[in-house]
Amino acid sequence: MTESQVRHPSLDYMREEVLPTAFCPGCYNGILMNALFDAFREIGIRDLKKIVFVSGIGCSSWIPSPYIKADSLHTLHGRAIPVATGVKAFNPELEVIVIGGDGDIASIGGNHLLHAARRNMDLIVIMVNNLVYAMTRGQAAPTTPLGMKTPTTPYGNPEEPVDVVNILVNTNANYVARWCISNYVQLKNSIKDVLTKYKRGFRFIEVYAPCITYVVRRENKSPGEKLRELMKICIPYTRYKSLKPSKRRNLIPVGIFKAEDKPGFIDRYRSFVNRLTQARE
Ligand SMILES: Cc1ncc(C[n+]2csc(CCOP(=O)(O)OP(=O)(O)O)c2C)c(N)n1
Numbered sequence: 001m002t003e004s005q006v007r008h009p010s011l012d013y014m015r016e017e018v019l020p021t022a023f024c025p026g027c028y029n030g031i032l033m034n035a036l037f038d039a040f041r042e043i044g045i046r047d048l049k050k051i052v053f054v055s056g057i058g059c060s061s062w063i064p065s066p067y068i069k070a071d072s073l074h075t076l077h078g079r080a081i082p083v084a085t086g087v088k089a090f091n092p093e094l095e096v097i098v099i100g101g102d103g104d105i106a107s108i109g110g111n112h113l114l115h116a117a118r119r120n121m122d123l124i125v126i127m128v129n130n131l132v133y134a135m136t137r138g139q140a141a142p143t144t145p146l147g148m149k150t151p152t153t154p155y156g157n158p159e160e161p162v163d164v165v166n167i168l169v170n171t172n173a174n175y176v177a178r179w180c181i182s183n184y185v186q187l188k189n190s191i192k193d194v195l196t197k198y199k200r201g202f203r204f205i206e207v208y209a210p211c212i213t214y215v216v217r218r219e220n221k222s223p224g225e226k227l228r229e230l231m232k233i234c235i236p237y238t239r240y241k242s243l244k245p246s247k248r249r250n251l252i253p254v255g256i257f258k259a260e261d262k263p264g265f266i267d268r269y270r271s272f273v274n275r276l277t278q279a280r281e
């Protein structure tokens with residue numbers, strides 16, 4: 001068998017009829033997809049019948065729909081989390097996974113994110129932070145670093161970016177992690193964590209993966225060069241915290257910031273309804 005005839009194991013979880021993907025050559029979304037599929041395989045999830053994916057609009061929202069062989073809802077920009085909440089509330093037996101962009105989840109959908117975390121809603125949310133609104137051609141997002149040039153900030157972004165992980169750590173969310181796309185094993189292990197050890201409540205993973213076309217190419221770097229750079233600048237948050245603020249510039253703190261297994265909204269709501277029903281009887 002020649003190399004070109006070897007079937008890629010990720011194809012077990014993909015709809016081959018819609019390939020190739022619409023992603024730009026070198027886009028890091030492919031690495032995230034492989035991490036997701038490796039996690040499924042290592043856990044022993046063979047088909048995805050118990051998983052429903054929900055996404056909004058954006059490049060990263062294409063990951064589940066149409067490419068993953070599972071039920072998925074491709075919803076409105078910013079509204080993936082409320083739709084996912086509805087799916088989970090209707091059928092708590094399903095594992096509901098939201099995959100979306102930083103614009104989708106932290107900008108237009110930021111309010112939904114905050115309240116799903118406050119409720120500790122039983123959802124897994126994977127946010128691809130590519131630093132821009134990629135699908136609409138690279139405009140600045142709330143995650144765009146200070147000073148970065150984009151088509152809407154041609155003289156450099158005058159605003160400070162939001163740190164979603166920092167906000168979510170201080171909510172009722174059960175699990176909060178950030179990994180760079182260069183942290184393949186850690187990212188895969190986090191996905192395994194939220195599918196096995198931490199199965200309840202709100203579980204959030206930020207994947208820091210700068211857009212190849214509108215960020216990396218503007219820096220005159222290849223996808224491979226940027227990956228090697230990320231390997232140096234993405235450092236454990238414990239080490240990041242020990243540095244003087246002046247030394248932290250351009251570094252990305254990564255790790256599992258919070259991992260708890262408190263009952264999520266579904267369990268809380270069930271016991272709430274049971275209590276009310278018993279009181280009436
Ligand atoms: C309500 C609404 N507003 C704006 C848009 C236009 N729009 C489509 S995708 C997008 C941003 C995508 O950025 P992000 O969510 O970060 O995903 P990415 O493409 O970067 O993965 C915008 C503004 C839309 N489709 N619907």
Ligand SMILES: [Mg+2]
Nearest residue numbers: 101102132134
């Ligand atoms: Mg984006």
